[in-house]
Amino acid sequence: MSDSLDLGEPPQPKGAAYRVLARKYRPQTFRELIGQDAMVTTLANAIKRDRLAHAFLLTGVRGVGKTSTARLIAKALNCIGPDGQGGPTIDPCGVCEPCRAIAEGRHIDVIEMDAASHTGIDDIREIIEASRYAAVSARYKIYIIDEVHMLSKAAFNGLLKTLEEPPGHVKFLFATTEVNKVPVTVLSRCQRFDLKRIPADLLAGHFAEVSRAEGVEAEPDALALVARAAEGSARDGLSILDQAIAHAGIEGGAVTADAVRDMLGLSDRGAIRTLFGKLLEGDAAGALANLRQQYDLGVDPTAVLKTLLETVHGATLVKIGADMAGTGQAAEERAALTDWATALSFPALHRLWQLLLKGHDEVARAALPIETAEMALLRVIHASSLPDPGELARQIASGGVPAPATGQGAAPAAPAASAPTAEAVLPATLRDVHTLLDASDRMRLAVDVWHRLRVVSFAFPEIILSNLTPLPADLPKELAAELRVLTGKTWKVTLSPTAGDPTLAEQSAAAEEATRAAVLATPMVAAALAAFPGAELKDYKLAGGFQA
Template structure:
């Protein structure tokens, strides 16, 4: 048959593993199976679980081959390295062996389908050593079907092996799990996938940039099948005209990924707090057809890459030299707190963009929120300043009132309180009772020079306390107050001063000759109430 008449086979099928040595990323499972076969300690039922495309069904077929291989001379036994040449190996690879039955549980969910298997297991294999039943997506069987299978699964005939594959092992009943030997197939590392794809393109005679293969491996998310499907599409997308191969730029364009350089520039604008540049970058990406969600994914990957670089993590092979240098530079000057806060803001923005009715507008608003946050001091820095008594950073100055604003919209300018107690009374009479109580009970005065006020709290206060106090005083007096926390000598709070005055007055009364004589005459007497001389003169 000529090459042109040969039907094309997609890469995911063409490069499906035919030997355990070709099964990538599952070395632990292969070792376990090899030991079990060599020692003749094979379980009667296997459960293979893992995400899509990691090789569950391929592994099941390989196990069927390993159990039934007879070798090129027809005299071999079970082996971890099936020959691939004998009739059982060839028939199983082509899906035509009469004793290896594959069933898709997604379309055969009922108890009647399982009853057929239960009836058939009683009969010996026609030509193979073992009769093998491969049930894919076994979690989709009905509850009754699982129950019907239990007895046969626990005590099958010696010539029968069950191989189950599932992506959702949590949906398989515990009674079934307890009767199977379970293998959890791992996600295939991106580096392993990249090396595998390099071998595939070499076998196909196609040139491909290493960065392009790294991008495909990352997009595959640990699935060899997904990665081969993307690679198939990338080869078709490239066209391969004039000796060209698969390039990273073509893969990014095909997958709808934003240009990495543009993402880095946007990330830099966010850190600089440059709002016009951020909006211009978003507009540019929108014009290029980049989805806002892809834009945020790129920014999240950048934030993650910078944090990994700062933590000393292994370098991502998919990163270009420029990206590594940029990540290292940002990692050197950004703190962990800043990076974690940036990650949370980007993650929140990504969620908003995905659910917004206007994705582009939502992306702009989320990025502007990050720009605003970049101009705010770090929470840790604020706590440090509060604890050390350093002045807080001033809020951005408010614009002056419009000259055409009505008079009633402008704050009236009142005479400033003469002292700290008068200021507290002014707050109380103007409805700011919580602030006045906090100042009266828990705050010591360091300096009062209106409109400047320096205080020292005696207990932890809200982080917005000084700002709220300044705003309240401005609303009441019309003046721009500067309220800060100092660490110099502070007076006791007004509450403590009142308590000290009461104790002093009581001690003075107890020390008077008349009261001392009364206590000597009546030792069990108590001083229940008293009034100071100035109080009596005021009421007389």
């Protein structure tokens, strides 16, 4: 019997390491760079006319192709063509040594630096020193600095002089997701390109090509979900697609919309359409049951509110005539949006948006998310049963709805001013005195009468005023003299240490407040304030027949 151990079959050589889709399908030419046509056109014209800037700044959200674009620019500037005789071109050949070396990240004259881990002045000093020397084998020595906003203030300052007057053989390519953190002194020395979010329809088409290249069957609705979840980022979308393909390998091979929805924890669009319909019908029990069903399946209540907001937004876009064909939505969803857009008015859509948006914010920070979501949906249903403010306004204007009477605590309306007539020229109230003075251009005295005087007694020929609030010493005498001139009668104005009536200004303010309170109490305004939490009454115009 042998004492040797049986180790089984010898280990097999491992295959090449798997490359994730986000790396495998990085664009290798400008034609493969999707969604950035304006930038590609500008670069192509600059290369054709030999008007290349010495520094480029590429900005945009994550995953739109900033670093890939920087490498493509490096290839375009250093490509020598298959025959070795070519010059800078917007269509690098991809087969010459510079193109292959740059694509593989091994070209000695194309230096990439991550500013997130090389933030100091010493790192920039190395670049400055090295930039003085000509390129070893390439046409241009190119520095690609990713996340450039992470550089320190000293590093930025150290780079400025070289960035403004670099040697002719040097090009700088900067990439950042936070351009607002890059100093203006750096921005002014660069040619800036803002890379846009990639539209969902372009992403869905790109993901379809990737799926075919990978030999994976994928439903169009599944790819549309991936594209929408990517939020304009090709890299994020490819990462999600990678995960979906792995998930499909377990489930049976095809990437389905249901599998993607479950993987991402998204609300089922059919369930959301059902829930939205129940909200519009005012079916509280059905709406809460639908919400609980989704919650039991693991859907976050915040995601439900978010999808309802997207539904309202989509219906509003359809109502204004927007083309929804390229949004990655299923045909049945577009049909439902069209129906809702036809049935709902703009005020109703705006009210739904405000109510759901408030509910979403409350759920996002609530200690009891599902309970808060239920209360938010009930508020939407309750608001739908309130009277329409516009209809109430028309009814009030036509007298169909009685206006509220003045409350017991409201201040009485100020008496209307009555100008003296030929038969009765004597003023009967202090307001009549103010009207006389105002009409006679006695503005200073009219202002004093409005804001200062408190009447104790008013009966011709004597006016008694309260002096509990100090008055100018000559005011009584001046007022009596003006009244004699205006009325032709002799008046006596005296003071008394007795509390008088409120000033005319105070009476007017009280009347205004009473009217405002009555306006706030009308069904029209009350409905509007209930429908839009946090709204305020800024101004109003009273319809005929309104009484406060």
